[in-house]
Amino acid sequence: MDSLSYEVKQYGPNGFTPTPIRSIREVPLTIMLNGREVVTLLCTGKHPEYLAVGFLKSDAFVSDPDQITDLTVREQEDRLVAEVETCNDPWKNRVMERSITSGCGKGTNFGRNVTTISRRRLSGDVRVTPEQVLSLARELHERSTLYTATRGCHNSSLCTPTEMLFFREDIGRHNAIDMICGQCFLEDVSVDDKMIVSTGRVASEILLKVVRIGVPVMISTAVATSFSVELARKTGVTLIGNVKHDSFWVYNDPGRIQD
Template identity: 40%
Template sequence: MTDKTTEIDVVFFDGTSGFSRRSQPVIRERPVSLHVNGNELVTLLCTGHHLQELAAGFLYAEGFLRRPEDLGKIEVDEELGRVEITCANDLSHVNQLWTKRTVTSGCGKGTLFSFALDALRSKPVKSTLRMSAENVVHRMEDLHRLSDTYRQTHGVHNTALSTPKEILVFRDDIGRHNAVDMIVGHCFLNAVSLQDKLLVTTGRLTSEMLIKAAKVGIPVIVSRNTATTLAIELAKSLNITLIGHVRAGKFIIYAGEERIETS
């Protein structure tokens, strides 16, 4: 077992043998509060791992950090579920952004620091990334092979950063946006470019996922799940390749088909 899960006693029912008691791995869930320059900003519901990456990725994706120099330090108190972030830049606009928060469809986090329509004013993502259909299918297969916690609990979303040929970073969490933020945070803290990478996920493809990808410059998002109408509209306007229902060697391209080689 890992610190992402815990064993509990449950009553199990089987249509053949009836009821029985057994030990069952269950995914951990805990609140973690982010404090920026001494002020509490938000509480995230998450599994509780890679908290430095989660905090940095959240702040970068939401525009509070723009460059590595903006980040002073990150201090994590795992016992209290508290992350203290010191930023060098002026964050007096935080309270104004908080009053403009919108409730999102994401699990593990209920707010997003921007209106969905802000994405329409973002610059379209520029990237020369190209990949084959086989690349799409094989990277989803790789994601499944890395999904030990999901196989134990069926309680997390899996997300990976990849090149067309290999997975580079894998993260999982109860919230698909938390998993994405961890990856974005990893790249922010380690100066990894996102403009020639794809994001592979098990989560739904919704508008807030597209907004997050556009803000950090991710050109391709691949999921085993479906896309919403607004996500597809945003993908087209933001020049993001959006691929869903990657299962059993098949998939659907909702937008950006020019990045997928057809021959």
């Protein structure tokens, strides 16, 4: 269940009229790591195991799937709880400085992310044409049935230039990206020849997630912030934004876009 039905009053030219709507589900997901609470995310509750692990991977709590010894998701009265156990000490030498992200919710960004990741250089070998970029953006829109019903979610997909592999949707663009990250991490999916296509604004914390998982191409129907553009140019990510029905912006490309 990813949406609920309500009857509201809609105001229009004829005054107020009763109107049935669909509202996207919002549920807290608390992530526990080795018995210690990490964060509570607000999400639809879909694919909580991928979301929890993706968040931990994105924020450098885990670096290898073999470190995870147990993963359990429990449903409580008012929330979901993901309990993750690891064989390593994820808290050792951890700098817990946080900054409020642009996610308008429970997004967090640990201080060492920018410093560490900006030194990384992605060299994934994938080539994409402008026509393929536009086609994937159209398919993302066509698959967005939850958005069509509720107007309340973001969508992301892991793709090859010709195929959409994983499609994820959630109330936050961070969550949709983290679910893809978590699935790739747990299922050992190779990503150096893949792309992420998304509906959300590409702020720095989104680009950091893409870099950490190792996806070399980020495409969004929305725009990118200045910080994310600078990070893309430092790390070698092909960053495409503002994708419309027949146009898009290329913020950075080290040679992956074919004419």
